[in-house]
Amino acid sequence: MVLVVWLVLTYLAASFPFGLWAGLALAGVDPRRAGSRNTGATNVARLCGTKCGVLVLLLDLLKGLLPVVVGSALSDSWIFLSLVGLAALLGHMCSVFLYGKGGKGVATTIGVFLAYAPGAALLAVAACILVIWRTGYVSAGSLTLVGAMPLTLVLTGNVRYAPVALVVAAWVAWRHRENIGRLAAGQEKGWRKKA
Numbered sequence: 001m002v003l004v005v006w007l008v009l010t011y012l013a014a015s016f017p018f019g020l021w022a023g024l025a026l027a028g029v030d031p032r033r034a035g036s037r038n039t040g041a042t043n044v045a046r047l048c049g050t051k052c053g054v055l056v057l058l059l060d061l062l063k064g065l066l067p068v069v070v071g072s073a074l075s076d077s078w079i080f081l082s083l084v085g086l087a088a089l090l091g092h093m094c095s096v097f098l099y100g101k102g103g104k105g106v107a108t109t110i111g112v113f114l115a116y117a118p119g120a121a122l123l124a125v126a127a128c129i130l131v132i133w134r135t136g137y138v139s140a141g142s143l144t145l146v147g148a149m150p151l152t153l154v155l156t157g158n159v160r161y162a163p164v165a166l167v168v169a170a171w172v173a174w175r176h177r178e179n180i181g182r183l184a185a186g187q188e189k190g191w192r193k194k195a
Helices: 002-014 018-027 041-048 050-074 078-093 106-116 118-135 138-155 159-175 177-185
Strands: none
Touching: 002 050, 002 078, 018 041, 018 050, 041 050, 050 078, 050 106, 078 106, 078 159, 106 118, 106 138, 106 159, 118 138, 138 159, 138 177, 159 177
């Protein structure tokens, strides 16, 4: 019962829309009504400034990291911890406070996998940063991150979390389907440009 309660609490805590809060409180901007209309860190950074975007990135990352870290004190079952990670992502991407809407899950994904396997997560983040640096597209870097995660998990000996990484990769890619279309058409906006 305790484990089930933790899954529910994880979903509710991860549902808190830090991007919306930061945009309104720090810049008077509702990110749902401008740019990409997303509450994630990239849109917040474009609309409200880099500092605000970085704050949202860190807070959304903690949505994934903290529930798994605390959950690991309740149980060392990789199945349970995988479910905790998915609950955190579900909360962020399908927030009860945003009527089922939310961010695209990249920062929260980083947090989840930093808790599972820091080395694997950092390798995937490095690949993400490299792609953003070379292309200028955050969406391309985000897709690289989730695509690389299953491989980096295997390479670092954390195979048990590879299945959840594959689920997350498919889920995040689905949330980026419009970005993928724009990338394919050469119409995606670079990270320095306002959407």
